[in-house]
Amino acid sequence: MKIISKPYIILRRDWNARNPTDKMNYLSKINYLVIHHTTFNGDNKIGEYAKEAVLDIQKYHMSKKYDNQGNLIKNKWADIGYHYLISMDGQIFQGRDINFQGAHAYGLNDKSIGIALLGNFSHKELYPSQMRSLVHLLALLKQKYSTPSTNIIGHRDVINLNPDGTITECPGIALYSQLSMIRSSVENLLSS
Ligand SMILES: [Zn+2]
Numbered sequence: 612m613k614i615i616s617k618p619y620i621i622l623r624r625d626w627n628a629r630n631p632t633d634k635m636n637y638l639s640k641i642n643y644l645v646i647h648h649t650t651f652n653g654d655n656k657i658g659e660y661a662k663e664a665v666l667d668i669q670k671y672h673m674s675k676k677y678d679n680q681g682n683l684i685k686n687k688w689a690d691i692g693y694h695y696l697i698s699m700d701g702q703i704f705q706g707r708d709i710n711f712q713g714a715h716a717y718g719l720n721d722k723s724i725g726i727a728l729l730g731n732f733s734h735k736e737l738y739p740s741q742m743r744s745l746v747h748l749l750a751l752l753k754q755k756y757s758t759p760s761t762n763i764i765g766h767r768d769v770i771n772l773n774p775d776g777t778i779t780e781c782p783g784i785a786l787y788s789q790l791s792m793i794r795s796s797v798e799n800l801l802s803s
Pocket residue numbers: 646647648715766779781782
């Protein structure tokens with residue numbers, strides 16, 4: 612099997628990440644690679660603006676969220692929920708430390724890595740440079756953790772593995788429909 616080179620990854624210090632505010636649980640065995648989209652947050656953000664978008668997502672994840680009636684709908688998390696984020700121009704950002712469980716796929720956080728694509732892919736497909744970075748990163752992780760291709764899944768698939776999962780459209784209909792092609796591209800990269 613070909614050894615996959617490590618892609619260039621923008622480290623936390625380079626996007627001015629906040630330090631985690633709380634203890635986090637260690638990941639157990641990594642069995643799944645879970646794909647997300649970030650919807651409005653990070654849509655059309657490229658270049659330096661993508662760094663700001665990643666920081667905004669971290670701030671959002673680390674704060675409480677209330678509905679119109681003042682009911683708490685999301686508690687604050689210790690850190691950004693995803694392990695990796697990829698902007699539309701293909702920049703890969705380091706999210707939560709890979710040693711720790713993320714907060715991205717309720718019911719599967721203890722054994723998965725969360726990868727978020729910046730943007731809203733309900734109707735549009737991934738951009739070519741974003742796709743290249745995703746396939747490269749997935750190949751690296753698949754090789755490192757011996758993840759079966761069928762375990763490269765969308766957030767919306769989690770509920771089929773664990774009924775405690777969340778009903779969600781994530782990672783968007785258009786991106787979700789690209790998943791089988793993404794799995795094939797990852798396999799091709801690993802076998803080429
Ligand atoms: Zn998601």
